[in-house]
Amino acid sequence: SEGFICKLIPKQLANSVRDESASWSQFNACTWLISGTALALTNPAILSSMLTPSSSSQTTGMPYASASPLQALDIFHPPSPPSPNPPPTSPVVVFVHGGAWSHGSRDLFRLLxxxxxxxxxxxxxxxxxxxxxxxxxxxxxxVGLALEWVKENIGGYGGDEGNVLLVGHSSGAHIAAQSLLTQGSNNAGVKAFVGLSGVYNVGEHYKWETRRGVQEISALKPANFRGLKAGGEEGGDMVEAFDCNSPTFVARGMDREVLRERLPGVVRLYHCEDDTTVPVGSTVEFFEVLKGKGRNIDLEIIKGVGKGHGGVIVELMMGGDGAEGKDTIVGVLKETIEKVKERRMKGL
Structure with a gap:
């Protein structure tokens, strides 16, 4: 298993690999290679559309800030209207990818x-x-800066800036939820949050990574505890940093009225029961905290086996939402759009 292999790597070497951006760039390149090969063998048409995107319906590498080239968006939109009368605006889905805070990229989710x-x-x-x-x-x-850019600019791409769904997966769900809770000024227009297999309690997830044996090569510890880079040691300061970066703890300590203002009217949490990368308890605990604060939250736990941690995103990219569209991310998004419509009709 991955944990057994990681335990064979000396701690210093594991940390060196973890702290080098080149390591994660190579990891992403390998992911691209494996995914591309699988698509070439199983669905070459999808691979072709991924490699040769239409410039009229896709805008890539749009910067939303200037501190780093990583601060960029890929936008998938209807073709530019040929007449001065544009079509009605569409709901906007803003997706924040996961990757244990260190890898993954927007490019890898082009099919999504x-x-x-x-x-x-x-x-x-x-x-x-x-x-x-x-x-x-x-x-x-x-995430907050990206939402601000969307609010100000997405209308030019056929999107409704007042009807934005924020979707995050894994560590992407973590930073998306944390942004909503702490970056309130940027959240106007976000009508729904959908968290997929998210990490909402960093301290508990660190314990889980330790049991798996991956804690020294994972970026969780240095990414969530800035003091580690400055020579900090594990202990009280790290625990406090983990709590401050955990949506579960932030929400628990937040006044009900402030929480109501920070989170959108529709919040849906989704997790697969057989997820062994991020256990389902992470989502259940976050749900219980929000519910205890009087929020109307939807929780969906998929029973059985088959999807695991990454399967929910693969399904969304590749299709396979079933005859009735139930128990799938596509179904969740469609239901979420309907919930937002109902709230807007009521003036909420």
Whole structure:
């Protein structure tokens, strides 16, 4: 298993690999190679559309800030209208990818953007300063900056700036939720949050990574505890940093009225029961805290086996939402759009 292999690597070497951006760039390149090979063998048409995007319905590498080239968006939108009368605006899905705070990239999720566009949404894949280019504080800030850019500019791409769904997966769900809770000024227009297999309690997830044996090569510790780079040691300061960076703890300590203002009217949390990368308890605990604060939250736990941690995103990119569209991310997004519509009709 991965934990057994990681335990064979000396701690100093594991930390050196973890702290080098080149290591994660190579990891992303390998992911591209493996994914591309699999697509070439199973669905070459999808691979072709991924490698040769239409410039009229896709805008890549759009900067939303200037501190780093990682602060860029890929936008998937209807083709530019040929007449001065544009079509009605579409709901906007802003997607924040995961990758243990250190890897993954907006490029790897191009198929997700294409599929969401084909389903009638304007999709925005958010790039952000991954560790070691940025710690969680910078990543949370980047999500807020990206939402601000969307609010001000997405209308030019056929999107409804007042109807934005923020979707995050894994560590992307973590920083998206944390951004909503702490970057309130940038959240106007965000009508719903969908958290997929998210990490909401950093301290508990660190314990889980330790049991798995991956804690020294994972970026969780340095990305969530900035003091580690300055020679800090594990202990009270690290625990406090983990709590400050945990949406579960932030929400628990927040006044009900402030929480109501920070979070959008629709919040849906989704997790697969057989997820062994981020255990389902992370989502359940966050749900219980929000519910205890009087929020109307939807929780969906998928029973059985098959999807695990990454399967929910693969399904969304590749299709396979089933005859009735139930128990899938596509179904969740469609239901979320309907919930937002109902609230808007009521003036909420």
């Amino acid at each position: 953007g294409v599929r969401l566009r084909d389903l009638g949404y304007v999709a925005v894949n958010v790039g952000y300063r991954r560790y070691p280019a940025g710690c969680v504080e910078e990543q949370v800030e980047d």
